[in-house]
Amino acid sequence: MSMKLYVGNLPFSVTEKDLEKLFSSYGEIEEATVISDKFSGRSKGFGFVTFKDDEAGKKAIKEMNGKDVEGREIKVNEARPMDPDRKPRRNFRRDRYWF
Numbered sequence: 001m002s003m004k005l006y007v008g009n010l011p012f013s014v015t016e017k018d019l020e021k022l023f024s025s026y027g028e029i030e031e032a033t034v035i036s037d038k039f040s041g042r043s044k045g046f047g048f049v050t051f052k053d054d055e056a057g058k059k060a061i062k063e064m065n066g067k068d069v070e071g072r073e074i075k076v077n078e079a080r081p082m083d084p085d086r087k088p089r090r091n092f093r094r095d096r097y098w099f
Helices: 016-026 054-064
Strands: 003-008 029-036 043-051 075-078
Touching: 003 016, 003 054, 016 029, 016 043, 016 054, 043 054, 054 075
Parallel strands: none
Antiparallel strands: 003 043, 003 075, 029 043
């Protein structure tokens, strides 16, 4: 069974290949994704790594959480599904603009 990990506080320079390389020593990776802004294309500083094996994922969490990557202490834990009741974020405040 596969296990998906959340990886936060990533340096903005980290690519999907870098992320896969960081975690590849723990087991076979199905997918490594760095989340980026849809307008600028810049990394948002977090991503996801999916391992084919639960044990590899647990070991990666234990050993990688808090590790220094390019001067930033990354956060690694098991990914949770998005809350369906979550309201979308607004990029601007309506009360600051006149319509």
